[in-house]
Amino acid sequence: MATRTIAGKTVQVNEEGFMTDPSEWTKEIAVELAKEEGLPALTDAHWKVIEFCRKEGTATGKAPTLRQITTGAAVSTKDMFALFPKGPAKKVARISGLGKPEGCV
Amino acid sequence: MKKLLVLGAGTAGTMVVNRLCHQLNGAEWQATIVDQSETHYYQPGFLFIPFGMYSKEDVIKPRRDFIPPNVELIMSRIEAIDPEHKQVKLANGHLLNYDILVIATGTDIRPEQTPGLKEHEWRQSIHEFYSLDGAVALAKHLRSWKGGRLVFNVVDNPIKCPVAPLEFLMLADWYFTEQGIRDRVDITYATPLPGAFTKPIAAKYLGDILDRKGIKVEPEFLLEHVDPDAKKLVSYDERVVEYDLLVTVPLNMGADAIAASGLGDELNYVPVDKGTFLSTKYADIFALGDAANLPTSKAGAVAHYAVESFAENLCRYVDGLEMTSSFDGHxxxxxxxxxxxxxxxxxxxxxxxxxxxxxxxxxxxxxxxxxxxxxxxxxxxxxxxxxxxxLKGLELPMPARMSMAGKWHK
Incomplete structure (x- = not known):
């Protein structure tokens, strides 16, 4: 398993750049990962979604799907695409230090 | 006498009562199964209907033919489940009590959830094959279709039978070749997935096959609405895919009765333990087949292997023993x-x-x-x-658990 240093902290990541241990995540790391995902600044609306995903992710051990986010965090799918363009569920999962949201067979 | 109540006489529910009528003690248990309609559909056969390979008669039989004689069958819609009082309310007004409840109410398409889908172009230039009527209507449409842009879209996952879209695309390629109009048909697959299939190795193999057959893939396409007059699909990230004929797999959701009873997740699927199918909330409710939120395919094959493991467990569970058989998702x-x-x-x-x-x-x-x-x-x-x-719950000459022997991983 590879490691890398983000916002001054060394964390474990997989080959796609997703963190593999959610407990290593910090808000500073989220800010850095968001920049890599093309989001220069995180607004309150972004944080609301990230906090929901952190809560879900730590409770279930899995990154929430887009539908779970829109239902659970009361944000529309359209807004999710505006906040985290192109693949919002995947993008927010990476920023939240969770694994890639997995589809089933 | 204790009561086992099964909701839904589809693939999973029918297999459950057939299995359990042999295994549960008939002097102690009375089994009842409820369904809203008389007809059992062979749903995998719907795929072949649009291409004239099967007809309606090939995929229907009376549900009663598959329910054992010592199991009571009730025809009614299910209104709601009351887990606190261990009761199920039926649309015909009756209340049924249970000691063990098995929810097998399946999943169904919800075209009305996507704007533009189920409007004036529904079953004109917009079709589906996840219902018998839809498959028959599409067959009729294809018999006189002159060609153009065929777009196949999956609205969102999970869907019943995740390989059906690929089969439809490959059969369409064959069908139009046979009709002599393949050169006049442009086939595109617009999918919310990153590629042809969910899992990487199969996605690579299947993606290559689609490529060889000249079928284009529009990946990560999450449909926001359909414009039925301009005949185009618009995604949440504002990509546009134009069509002449749209074949859709609408959003799939579990039964409304599940939502009305507060037993479902955001898509009305019942959260269960993935090894035993026991509800995460109630110790006397199980959910099997497509109705459960299992992290695997919604498919009859999953239900079949699941029922094998479930029947063994339930016989132990009702005797107060630990459930030892854990379903591996095979x-x-x-x-x-x-x-x-x-x-x-x-x-x-x-x-x-x-x-x-x-x-x-x-x-x-x-x-x-x-x-x-x-x-x-x-x-x-x-x-x-x-x-x-x-359906009769008989054994296949294969083990329920998966084997790695004979598989290779390059």
Whole structure:
């Protein structure tokens, strides 16, 4: 398993750049990962979604799907695409230090 | 006498009562099964109807023919479940009590959830084949279709039978070739997935096959609305895909009664333990088949293997013993690929579909993830197996748990 240093902290990541241990995540790391995902600044609306995903992710051990986010965090799918363009569920999962949201067979 | 109540007499529910009527003590238990309609559909057969390979008569039989004589069958819609009072309210006004409840109410398409889908162009230029009526209407449409842009779209996952879209695309390629109009048909697959399929190795194999057949893939396309007049699909990230004929797999959701009872997740699926199917909230409720939120395919093959494991567990559970059989998510399915060939995949919760041979390692006769004629015949035989072996809860000559023997991982 590879490691890398983000916002001054060394964390474990997989080959796609997703963190593999959610407990290593910090808000500073989220800010850095968001920049890599093309989001220069995180607004309150972004944080609301990230906090929901952190809560879900730590409770279930899995990154929430887009539908779970829109239902659970009361944000529309359209807004999710505006906040985290192109693949919002995947993008927010990476920023939240969770694994890639997995589809089933 | 204790009461076992099964909601839904589809693939999972029917298999459950057939299995349990042999295994549960008949002097202690009375089983009842409820369904809203008289007809049992062989749903895997819907795929073949649009291409004239099956007719309506090939996929329907009376539900009663598959319910054992000592099981009570009630025809009614289910209104709601009251877990606190261990009761189920039916639309015909009756209240049914239970000691153990098995929810097997399945999943169904919800075209009304996507703007523009189920409006004036529904069953004109917009079709589906996940209902018998839809499959028959599409067959009629295809018989006189002159060609153009055929777009196949999956609105969102999970869907019932995740390989059906690929089969439809490959059969469409074959069908239009046979009709002599393949050169006038442009086939595109707009999917919310990053590629042809969910899991990486199968996605690579299947993606290559689509490529060879000249089928384009529009990946990560999450449909926001359909413009039925301009005949275009618009995604949430504002990509546009134009069509002449749209074949859709609308959003799939579990039964409304599940939502009305507060038992479902955001898509009305019942959260259960993935090894035992016991509800995460109630110690006397199980959910099986498509109705459960299991992290695997919504498919009859999954239900079949699940029921085997469930029946064993339930007999222990009602005697106060620990449930020892843990379902591993095992399933397999034939994938029809056109021109008399097919593929086969075999997988579970942890192991994605891999190439190899099945069921005998190194021998077959079926090849995993390869197009062969033998696999096609497996699919053809499957309809007979479904009616005569699977629904009746009889054993297949294969173990319920998946085997790694005969698979390879490059």
């Amino acid at each position: 399933a397999n399915c034939f994938i029809e690929s056109g021109f008399g060939k097919g593929l086969l995949i075999d997988f579970n919760y942890d192991v994605e579909p891999l190439p190899g041979h099945f069921p005998l390692p190194g021998v077959g006769p079926f090849s995993l993830l390869q197009e062969t004629e033998i696999n096609h015949w497996g699919k053809v035989m499957f309809r007979w197996m479904y009616w005569n072996i699977l």
